Amino acid sequence: MNFSKRVTSIQPSATLAINAKAQEMRARGENVVSLAVGEPDFPTPPHVIQAAKNALDEGFTRYTAVPGIPELREAVAGYFSRTYSIDCRFDEVMVSNGGKQCLYNILQAMVDPGDEVLIPGPYWVSYPSLVQLAQGVPVVVPTEPEDDFLVKPESLEKHVTDKTKILILNTPSNPTGCHYKESALVELARWAASRNIFVICDEIYDQLVYSPAKPASLCAFWTENKDKIAVVNGLSKTFAMTGWRVGYVLAHVGLIKSMSKIQGQSTSNICSIAQKAALAALSGPLDFVQEMKSAFVSRRNMAMEIVNSWKDAYCPKPDGAFYIFPRVDSFYKGDVDSSARLCQVILEEEKIALVPGQAFGDDRCIRISYAVDEQLLKDCLGRIGGLLHKL
Ligand SMILES: Cc1ncc(COP(=O)(O)O)c(C=O)c1O
Incomplete structure (x- = not known):
């Protein structure tokens, strides 16, 4: 079939693709945690x-x-x-x-x-x-x-x-x-x-x-x-x-x-x-948003503390949304030479899904979403840090 130049010029959404891959792995019985999520982990009010x-x-x-x-x-x-x-x-x-x-x-x-x-x-x-x-x-x-x-x-x-x-x-x-x-x-x-x-x-x-x-x-x-x-x-x-x-x-x-x-x-x-x-x-009232915000602030602070302890990683402290975007290219070595490869290794070895910075136009970084339970986030960030320092 002959598709239009318009459609062939674009890529499928990387974030949706990674979440789909994590779901697929879960369906196979693997215990995958997604820190690739782009949505609050709270129910609609x-x-x-x-x-x-x-x-x-x-x-x-x-x-x-x-x-x-x-x-x-x-x-x-x-x-x-x-x-x-x-x-x-x-x-x-x-x-x-x-x-x-x-x-x-x-x-x-x-x-x-x-x-x-x-x-x-x-x-x-x-x-x-x-x-x-x-x-x-x-x-x-x-x-x-x-x-x-x-x-x-x-x-x-x-x-x-x-x-x-x-x-x-x-x-x-x-x-x-x-x-x-x-x-x-x-x-x-x-x-x-x-x-x-x-x-x-x-x-x-x-x-x-x-x-x-x-x-x-x-x-x-x-x-x-x-x-x-x-x-x-x-x-x-x-x-x-x-x-x-x-x-x-x-x-x-x-x-x-x-x-x-x-x-x-x-x-x-x-x-x-x-x-x-x-x-x-x-x-209606916005108190629901306040509750969500205080959970996000606490997770952000905890995530920043852990990421700042990663040797040579650099992450500006974000003031909003529910993502951090650390620069981690100092860890690229051998065939782990890009954000995509790094995220692939983290997914395969630690069963944690992240979005490579490449998808957002910056291959030096990885995106970590903190729209997940705080304890789970802490555990995942600890495991990612351990893997990075072993590379
Ligand atoms: C920066 C930004 N703009 C727009 C959107 C679109 O959101 P929605 O279409 O769900 O309103 C998103 C969703 O992830 C986003 O992160």
Whole structure:
């Protein structure tokens, strides 16, 4: 069969592939632990589940408006308004099947063949492929662990050409967990505006920022620059709702209309029942998130202590999300000469699944998710450290 250049140019998601491999090994009876997970290990809050049950009982099972039911769009606008003290209307937001589809829609709506999209690396695995699916060209701008993997305008500037159209920012970051201060984020947005580059700011982990760091967002900047910024967020991480597939975006009303057109001709509205659940999540209390956060902080601190004891490993302390991204290339020796090989050896010998940094554009590092039980995490990190020092 002759497949399109678009589909042959992209790779399957590395993180989903590793989790599938771990599940396969488990199905064969092997006792595999996955530290490759990209989702909170907490259940969806009960009031959200109840709202979905009510939606079913009430027969709320039909097509809805493509960008979301009006009351959910009002709740999303309310979330942005409350959290970031901004004014936004319901027609400046829409809901899609996860933050991933929001990103897909924006890129489909804005990128023409050959347009270049700046992506600071390490980056979330899907950004380059989403750009390629829109026939754009991903341009990776590397960052260093010593700079907390944060990009500066000077580095971006070196990669700008007359084809540069978009910059994708992500804070806190998957895979590094590192987080921009609001002033740094705004400086980047100002720089992009001065170069006529549109910014997509992926803030899907915005509620998972750990004190003393403060949540940062481009929402306030957006209110003065509505045609220059889109802010992507969603319920997957904040409300432990990865399977429900609810993401949302704040953007210029014209971009919302274009994205609705694309979504209307591809997937239509997201699941009607998930919309009612999302409405309950966004209109309800956030104490659930506080509990999750304190568990993550404790695990992060413990993980940092162990990883810092690994000879020659280097890991900036992350302020958010639930990942650490240590640099471990000092351990590469013989045929263990890449992050992929190292993760393969760790999986085969210790039965622990990790994602190689290569998948995120930095082969010097490995991604460790701490969205797992603290004791299990401690045990796994101890075993990984033991194996690294034996290499
Ligand atoms: C940085 C980042 N953006 C977006 C997403 C997409 O999440 P979802 O499509 O579940 O909303 C993820 C999920 O892992 C992510 O880590």
